[in-house]
Amino acid sequence: MTRVPLTLACGDYDRTWPLADGRVRPEGIDLNLITLEPEECFWRMLGNAEFDAAEMSLSSYAIAHARGDDRFVGVPVFLSRSFRHSTLYVRKDSDITDARDLAGKRIGVPEYQMTAAVWARALLHHDFDVDTTGIVWCTGGLEEPGRVERQALELPDWVRIEHVGNTLSQALLDGSIDALMAPRVPSVFRSGDQVRRLWPDYAAREVEYYTRTGIFPIMHMLVVRADVDRAHPWVARSLYKAFTEAKRFALSGAADKPALRYTMPFLLDALERQQEVFGADPWPYGLDANRTALDTFAGYLAEQGLVAAPPDMTELFAPATRADSRI
Template sequence: MSQPVHLHTVLKTTALTTPLKDGALKSEQVVLDFTEINPIHKAFAPMVREAKFDISELAIVTALQAIAFKRDIVLLPVVVASRFQRGCLVSYRPHGEVKPEELRGKRIGVRSYTQTTGMWVRAHLVEDYGLATPDIHWITHDPAHVEQYQDPPFVEHPAHDMGLLDMLHNGDIDAAIFGNDLPEGDNYVPVIANAKAKDLAWAQQHGFVPINHVVAASAEICKREPSAVRAAYGLLAQAESHQVAAASGPRKTLSGFDALRGPLEWIIDACLEQALLPRKLSFDEVLGPAHVLLEGETV
């Protein structure tokens, strides 16, 4: 029997990925050699710029931009992180209440304009309140992971190195979008009232929870070791099946070609409104290479 292929892999440790990291789920064809990178978004630029890893978690916006700009990745039809987003837009109570209807012409800070949480918050503002993305001044520091992408003119880059919290406290911005670093405390007030109820209603209407992170393989490893990449995808799919089975209450998987078609088309349209993509991507352009690979052919 031939030895399994080792793939250099970066995935955040979660309930989904823990069985892959602790060896509970294994394959005779592939071994996932994990590198831990925290925060996980620091893996995204090396993956899309250098194909530094064989398999890596990617933010969905970064993945779509990488495909649009012909970077050497193959997006796999598996979701590793999804969550509700409306509560991620907060104001600072000492400066007074901020309502969504009053955001036109205001300044909102976000770590990077291309951050996926920011994309979702802007999409909800468009959908819920009719606020076109250029109607708001977006203040950010970090550039896109895909270096070919340039922020649109309505995005500002302050010369100072002040972080989002300091800008919020100083009144330099009217509100800010946070991801996993969402600050705690009564002074940080969600701009969108009843965010959780609205998120649940949105998911009921659209049939999915907003997608944050997916998984990509380098195009080179897909050509050189296609069977190993297929085996890795099989492990990810198996891990998700176990997680869904263990979840309390009804839950629907988001991975797989059929399940992802509607969500991806929705996200692509939102990205176009926000000038996050240079052109409209088709579903086949986004997941066609993975479909060829997983059907047993070489990409």
């Protein structure tokens, strides 16, 4: 049987390494895996549909789909997940000490529509009762000027957005923004001199959030070009199975070595604490296992003016991937 050649772009993760090194081969597919930073991956796929399949921002895809963009079909493989309590930064000399102090402030964020920002704004509003409609969202590049929204937005008048000319890191230092919401750790924090996290105890807050809500926020998913899906309707399911197997390799191999596999001195302790909180699989794939997080996110998209009404998240995914077979 001739294997279908397929080029797939995604980030460099332990859960994708078995696909990159050939330990896992998707059924019927000759996979060419290209490793890119997520921002480049999203930009190129959303703008030009350059790849047969790619990692994609959950919010970008959901917004595009809600507006009738039918170029892609989703696969319930969630390549990136992250809590957002660690991503809020202020200057060390700021009088902002609590989330409620952010009401009415100017907060930097690379893009208003990015998934991390949607989850973080929802955290401020729902967990800390912050009126986020009074915040001015200042967008731009975290470390490089000139970043813009990766797709055009149609927002209600109450959403207040300004674009900054320099970098968000510099804007925080010079006081043109009051706080920064950054999915990457900003350079001005790494230097350790002038910037602090709003919540230094973010890890404990994240455990409390997960214990209370059952949600480990989804950031990125997998999409396949719709023309590929039409030509080969089995490809989405084949990729889903392969990524699931690759994740199994990552989870089983993290601690099962005579020497530490990762450069983390307290790896075993972290893995054992992780299992206490999440159980055997902290990173579930599949629609059913993630329905609460997906439906919650759909509500946040509408609440923040990014879509007119909460989208039916089931419709984002290829029909072949919406349920698993049973023996």
